[in-house]
Structures are given as structure tokens and as C-alpha cells.
Amino acid sequence: MNRLQFFTPVRISRGQESPAEEIDSVAEAMEFLRRWPIGRRGPVYQCAVNCCSAALAGRMSAEEARKAFTGFARITRLLDDDMALPIGGGNVDSVHALRR
Template sequence: MNRLQFFTPVIISRGQGKPVEEIDSVSEAMTFLRHWPKGRRGPVYQCALNCCAAALAGQMSAEEARKAFTGFARITRLLDDDMSLPTGSERMDSLYTARR
């Protein structure tokens, strides 16, 4: 497995009746973000872009970049309904954080 590959793809849905898109690596997420309309680029977009760039530079893991990209997709309402639940590791992270 490539170090920039996501363990679980991020499923993007552009609306009912349109095909879903699977983003399964940092490079694909970066390509998606670079094509995002300039007028809709805000702080969440910038965070996802910065995290993907950091992962490409080896300063962050692909899964950390995936979390940022998933947050961007959720905020922009592109995240497919099936992907709205966190992955097993994300659930464990939230449980651990909640218990602190």
C-alpha cells in the first residue's frame, strides 16, 4: 500500500442522479481541491489543502490528510450519506478523546 493511499476512500456525491466519486489518495484529494471553484475557497478548504500538501511532503500522514479532506467534503455537503459515519479508527479516537 502506498503511504499516500487512504485506508478508506472518501466518497463524494455531487447530487442525486449524478455518479459518486471515490477519492482514495492524497494526490486525488489534492487534484479535487485544485479544481474547486476559487470563489468557494474558505478556511476549511485551505485547511484541507494544507494538510494534503503536508502529507505529500511527508510532514503528515495520509490518514490525517484524509480527515481534513473528509471535513471539507462534509462542510461543503459533498460527502456521500454512507460516508457520514466516521471510520473505525476515527470512532476510537473520538471515544478516547471523550474519556480524557
């Protein structure tokens, strides 16, 4: 496994019309961020870019960069709903109760 590969991909959803996109590595996350519209780049975007850059330079792990990218995807409402579930599935009813 490549040291820049994510253990679990980050699923990005751009709406029901488009299929979900899986981001599998720091390099793919960085490419996604480079294409992000300039007018929508804020502090969470910059944090994700900084973390991905640090991982590419070997100063941060791929999983730490993944966490920052996942946070960016969540804040921008691109994170696929399936990613919000706890690892192992968890109790779906309790997850939905927390969202209310």
C-alpha cells in the same frame, strides 16, 4: 500499499443525478481541491489543501490529510451520506436519531 493511499476512500456525491466519486489518495484529494471554484475557497478548503500538501511532503500522514479532506467534504455537503455512518455500520436507528 502506497503511503499516500487512504485506508478508506472518501465518497463524494454531487447529487442523485451523478454517481458518487471515490477519492482514494492524497494525490486525488489534492487534484479535487485544485479544481474547486476559487470563489468558494474558504478556511476549511485551505486547511484541507495545507494538510494534503503536508502529507505529500511527508510531514503528515495520509490519514490525517484524509480527515481534513473529509471535513471539507462534509462542510461543503459533498460527503456521501454513507460516509456519515460509524465504522462497522453501527445502529442505523441511533444514527438517524442523532441527525434529528
